[in-house]
Amino acid sequence: MTYLKDKKYYYNRELSWLEFNTRVLEEAADKTNPAAERFKFLAITASNMDEYFMVRVAGLKQQIFSGSIKKDPSGMTADEQVEAISLKVHDIVHKQYSCLNRQLMPELGSHNIKFLKFSELSKEQKEYTKIYFNTTLYPILTPLAIDNSRPLPLLANKTLNLIVEIKGEEDTFAVVQIPNVVDRIVKLPSEDGCCAIFLEDIVIAYIGKLFTGSEVLSAFCFRITRDADLEIDEEESRDLLVEIENSIKQRKWGAPVRLEVDKHICDASYKFLKKQLEVEERDIYKINGPIDLTVFFAIGALSDDPELFDEPMPPIPVPEFKGRDIYEAIREKDILVHHPYQSFDPVVDFVRISADDENVLAIKQTLYRVSGNSPIIGSLIRAAENGKQVTVLVELKARFDEENNINWAKKLEKAGCHVIYGLVGLKTHCKLCLVVRREEEGIIRYCHLGTGNYNDKTAKLYTDMGIFTCSEAIASDISALFNCLTGYSKAIEWNKIAAAPTDLREMFIKNIEREEKNALEGKPARIIAKMNSLVDTGIIRALYRASMAGVHIDLIVRGICCLKTGTEVSQNITVRSIVGRFLEHSRIYYFENNGSSKLYLASADWMTRNLDRRVEVAFPVDSPELRQKVMEILDITLRDNVKARIQQPDGSYKHIDRRGKEPLQSQREFYRLAKAEYDKLRAEKEDDVFIPVKKAE
Numbered sequence: 001m002t003y004l005k006d007k008k009y010y011y012n013r014e015l016s017w018l019e020f021n022t023r024v025l026e027e028a029a030d031k032t033n034p035a036a037e038r039f040k041f042l043a044i045t046a047s048n049m050d051e052y053f054m055v056r057v058a059g060l061k062q063q064i065f066s067g068s069i070k071k072d073p074s075g076m077t078a079d080e081q082v083e084a085i086s087l088k089v090h091d092i093v094h095k096q097y098s099c100l101n102r103q104l105m106p107e108l109g110s111h112n113i114k115f116l117k118f119s120e121l122s123k124e125q126k127e128y129t130k131i132y133f134n135t136t137l138y139p140i141l142t143p144l145a146i147d148n149s150r151p152l153p154l155l156a157n158k159t160l161n162l163i164v165e166i167k168g169e170e171d172t173f174a175v176v177q178i179p180n181v182v183d184r185i186v187k188l189p190s191e192d193g194c195c196a197i198f199l200e201d202i203v204i205a206y207i208g209k210l211f212t213g214s215e216v217l218s219a220f221c222f223r224i225t226r227d228a229d230l231e232i233d234e235e236e237s238r239d240l241l242v243e244i245e246n247s248i249k250q251r252k253w254g255a256p257v258r259l260e261v262d263k264h265i266c267d268a269s270y271k272f273l274k275k276q277l278e279v280e281e282r283d284i285y286k287i288n289g290p291i292d293l294t295v296f297f298a299i300g301a302l303s304d305d306p307e308l309f310d311e312p313m314p315p316i317p318v319p320e321f322k323g324r325d326i327y328e329a330i331r332e333k334d335i336l337v338h339h340p341y342q343s344f345d346p347v348v349d350f351v352r353i354s355a356d357d358e359n360v361l362a363i364k365q366t367l368y369r370v371s372g373n374s375p376i377i378g379s380l381i382r383a384a385e386n387g388k389q390v391t392v393l394v395e396l397k398a399r400f401d402e403e404n405n406i407n408w409a410k411k412l413e414k415a416g417c418h419v420i421y422g423l424v425g426l427k428t429h430c431k432l433c434l435v436v437r438r439e440e441e442g443i444i445r446y447c448h449l450g451t452g453n454y455n456d457k458t459a460k461l462y463t464d465m466g467i468f469t470c471s472e473a474i475a476s477d478i479s480a481l482f483n484c485l486t487g488y489s490k491a492i493e494w495n496k497i498a499a500a501p502t503d504l505r506e507m508f509i510k511n512i513e514r515e516e517k518n519a520l521e522g523k524p525a526r527i528i529a530k531m532n533s534l535v536d537t538g539i540i541r542a543l544y545r546a547s548m549a550g551v552h553i554d555l556i557v558r559g560i561c562c563l564k565t566g567t568e569v570s571q572n573i574t575v576r577s578i579v580g581r582f583l584e585h586s587r588i589y590y591f592e593n594n595g596s597s598k599l600y601l602a603s604a605d606w607m608t609r610n611l612d613r614r615v616e617v618a619f620p621v622d623s624p625e626l627r628q629k630v631m632e633i634l635d636i637t638l639r640d641n642v643k644a645r646i647q648q649p650d651g652s653y654k655h656i657d658r659r660g661k662e663p664l665q666s667q668r669e670f671y672r673l674a675k676a677e678y679d680k681l682r683a684e685k686e687d688d689v690f691i692p693v694k695k696a697e
Contacts, residue, residue: 001541001544001545004541004544004545004569005073005537005541007071007073007074007075008564008567009540009544009563009564009567009569009570010072010073010074010075010537010540010562010563010564011074011561011562011563011564011651012072012074012076012081012084012562013072013074013535013560013562014056014057014060014081014084014085015081015084015085015088015651016559016560016561016562016651017052017056017559017560018052018085018088018089018092019651019652019653020558020559020560020577020579021045021048021049021052021092022092022095023577023579023645023653024041024044024045024048024579025041025042025045025092025095025096025099026579027041027579027580028041028042028045028096028099028104029099029103031103033310034307034308034309034310035104035107035108035111035307035308036299036300036303036308036309037308037309037310037581038103038104038107039104039296039299040296040297040299042096042099042100042104042293042296043293043294043295043296043297043299045092045096045293046096046292046293046294047294047297049089049092050158050225050294053225053257053258054157054225054226054227054228054229054254054257055228055229057082057085057257057258058226058227058228058229058254058255058257059229060078060081060082060085061078061082061227061255061257062227063078064078064079064082073537073562074562082282083282086282086283089285090285093285093287094288096293097287097288097289100289100293101288101289111303111305111307111308112192112193112194113193113194113195113196113302113303114193114194114195114196115195115196115197115198116188116195116196116197117197117201118197118201118202118204118205121188121197124189125188125189125190125195125197128188128189129186129188129197129202129205129206130206132186132202133202133203133205133206133209136182137179137182137199137202137203137206138206138209138210140179140181140182141176141177141179141203141210142176142177143164143174143175143176143210143211144174144175144176145166145172145173145174146172146173146174146175146276147172151276152175152276152277153175155175155177155224157224157225157226157228157254158223158224158225158226158292159177159178159180159223159224160177160178160180160184160200160221160223160291160292161175161176161177161178161221161222161223161224162175162176162177162178162200162203162204162207162219162220162221162222163175163219163220163222163265163269163272163273164176164207164211164216164218164219165216165217165218165219165266165268165269166211166214166215166216166217167214167215167216167217168214171268171272173269173272174211176203176207176210176219178199178200178203178221179199182199183199183298184198184199184200184295184298185197185198185199185295185298185299185301185302186198186199186202187302194302194303196302198290198295200221200290203219204219207219217266218266218269220261220262220264220265220266220269221261221262221287221290221291222259222260222261222262222265222273222291223259223260223291223292224256224258224259224260224277225256225257225258225259225260226254226255226256226257227254227255227256227257228254229254256277256278256279256283257283258279258283258284258285259273259274259277259279259283259284259285260284260285260287260291260292261273261284261285261286261287261291262286262287262291263286263287263288265286310581313340313341313581313671315339315340315341315342315343315344315345315460316341316342316343316671316674316675316677316678317342317343317345317678318335318337318342318343318345318346319677319678319681320333320335321335321346321349322678322681322682323685326346326349326350326353327437327439327444327446329468330446330468330469330470331444331470333623333625334467334468334469334471334622334623334626335467335468335469336465336466336467336621336626336629336630337465337466337467337468338463338464338465338629338633338670338674339452339459339460339462339463339464339465339466340459340460340461340462340463340464340582341463341667341670341671341673341674342674344456344459344460346468347376347433347448347450347454347459347466348375348376348379348456350433350435350446350448350468351363351365351376351379351380351383351433351435352375352376352379354379354383354435354437354446355379355380355382355383355386355388356382356383356386357437359437359438359439360383360388360435360436360437360438361388361389361436361437361438361443362388362389362390362391362434362435362436363380363383363388363389363390363391363433363434363435363436364390364391364392364432364433364434364436364478364479364482365380365391365392365393365432365433365434365454366392366393366395366428366430366431366432366433366454366485367392367393367394367395367405367408367453367454368395368427368428368429368431368453368454369404369405369453369455369458370404370405370408370453370454370455371455371456371457371458372404372457374408374454374455374456375456376454376456377408377411377412380392380412380415380417381411381412381415381417384412384415384416384417385415385416389418389436390412390416390417390418391417391418391420391482391486392409392412392417392418392419392420393419393420393421393422393428393482393485393486394408394409394412394419394420394421394422395421395422395427395428395429396409396421396422409421418486420485420486423485423615425613426501426613426614426615427609427613427614427615428485428614428615429603429604429610429614429615429616430481430499430603430615430616430617431449431450431451431452431453431454431466431603431617432447432448432449432450432478432481432482432617433447433448433454434446434447434475434478434479434482435447444470445470445472445475445476445478445479446468446469446470446475447468447469447470447471447474447475447478448466448467448468449466449467449469449474449478449601449617449619450464450465450466450467450601450603451464451465451466451585451586451587451588451601451602451603452464452465452466452585452586461582461583462582462583462584462585463582463583463584463585463586463667463670464585464586465586465588465601465630465633466601467601467619467621467626471496471622473495473496474495474496474497474619476495477494477495477496477497478497480492480494481497481499481617485615496619496620496622497617497618497619497620498600498617498618499615499616499617499618500604500610500611500612500614500615500616500617501611501612501613501614501615504602504604504610504611504616504617504618505538505539505611505612507618508539508542508589508606508611508618509538509539509542511527511589511591511593511598512527512539512542512543512545512546512591513542513545513546514591514593515527515546515549515551515591515592515593516542516545516546516549516551517549518551518592518593518594519546519549519550519551520549520550523594524592524594524595525546525549525550525551525552525592525594526551526552526553526554526590526591526592527543527546527551527552527553527554527590527591527592528553528554528555528556528588528589528590528634528638529553529554529555529556529588529589529590529606530555530556530557530584530586530587530588530589530634530637531555531556531557531558531587531605531606532557532558532559532560532584532585532587532605533557533558533559533560533561533605533606533607534555534557534560534561534562534563534575534605534606534607535560535562535605535606535607535608536606536607536608536610536611537562537608538608539606539611540562540563543555543563543570543573544563544569544570544573546572547569547570547571547572547573548569548571548572550572551572552572553572553573553574554574554576554638555573555574555575555576556576556577556578556584556634556637556638557575557576557577558577558578558579558583558584558585559577561575561577561647563575564649564651565647565648565649566648566649567649574646574647575646575647576638576640576644576645576646576647577644577645577647577653578637578640578643578644578645578666578667579643579645580642580643580665580666580667581667582667586601587601587602587603587604587605588600588601588602588630588633588634589601589602589618590631590634597627598620599620599621599627599630599631600618600619600620600621601618601619601621601630602616602617602618602619603616603617603618604616604617604618632673633670636664636666636669636670637666639664639666640656640664640665640666641656641658641661641663641664642658642663642664642665643665643666643667644656644666
């Protein structure tokens, strides 16, 4: 079926991602979300866009520079993609600031919180800013003149700067960096509510004090986004850790890929920056408001009014572990944990308790992204100090976490852990922890396998799933996989798991093709797949063939989706995306298999990089009780009619029409179910307690 390679059946990856960021922006505009949460979503769209330009757009520009005319599956060259991206991003930027200026700022005002321009300040407030400038800002600020002997300084990636025009015989300019060592939102004295001003507005108001003896004609904000994608030759590198450390230092000085300027910038300053930075017109964005909307991640510091925030949803304890020995609980049955609705504490406790348990002989774990003050790493260090065999695979190539991971790797090594820095040419992305324990009946291996990172911070923000098990078949597979990662063992035929880059792709294709065959034979056939991104053309073509055979396919894809619905080859495929309070991150794959269904959790999305260039693991959910739980999660997700959006044939997404239907928001429903399950168990335990009857007085 070579016609399935036709470009008309594929949506461009980069434009699909922009559609996802548009869905996040919709949450900022959603009046049912509290005000501070709407600002948070707006800040997320800006943070997302920064990384998008630093990596994706930068990569396309490198292709253009090299003269590549190669087309992607949707038929677009790199230059065509950059042009389309520019048009789309300019539209998104307009929507971002329209949302900020027309909706969010007035909404803040209704809560008596105001951002003021310098001209709007009272006499008392101006005096406050004057003192603040003289005592705090003036000693920090450094004006950098630009002339024949002093070229435009090399400005770091994502820093906020001022381009200052000085009166002279010829165009004379200087640059002042807005300091990032003090808060950008400055609270002002106010007798009525909360008033604030942006730091750059204070600097601009007193900019003349930095140029005594000269006349300042204008000062406008600008910001540069640079190419920050690391290029590392792993084959030639003698020391991967040193090579990555050196590359990180260069990241903030990469070539400019985007220039953001104040909408009101004067023509002379605009032309000067454009020429000096050598950026194209399509890469310049005129901003109608404060540049860099990530500043609004700090909006919560202005007020503690509960009406501004989501209702708290503290993670619920996992009932199976409550008041029980962790090993005993796992020996009794496999245990599913669903974050962030259920607490991440059992995962942390699993490593913490094992570090101090005298019967634990060894701990092996993969780490991709961990928190800045990770309790898991602290436990691994303590385990090594306690004389246990500790093996940790730290992935140094986890993008934008390289520096953090290098620091942890050094500390782990210093404590006596065996630290592996990943494999040449592959990122280790699987989420595995293996504990080897000596017990009366012999050696027992306890495992945790997850869909998300061992990060106690993001576990409160991302939806992920994990399973605790001491299944000998699973434990044997995980032990063998660690031997492949740390030694020279060859990949074997697994008992239960499937792993990339060896057989994970084959497993998925085999299951999709089985559904296709069953449909053609008139047997029950269905696929439900939940993931972050769907990009791989091999998987997409297999899904198209299954769809044409009559397989009913429900895809839940949070972000990028290059598969197109609404075509003659995808009539039986529905794609939905859920964007809500928590970041959807879990990967679940279900195949009907003529009544003997196959159900997997995985660390991998259906992306070429996950299937071919990473170490990933998919693991089956075999326990009938856990299968029922996971299927209920899929069912509720598919019934979400509040935060779910359905992909349209043009690649855009629309909310579900829920007229006449009860609203169902899956994330809230999962929290309700987790709480109900825990409350039920607690009530049952209280009923079991013998309480003596007191004698009546």
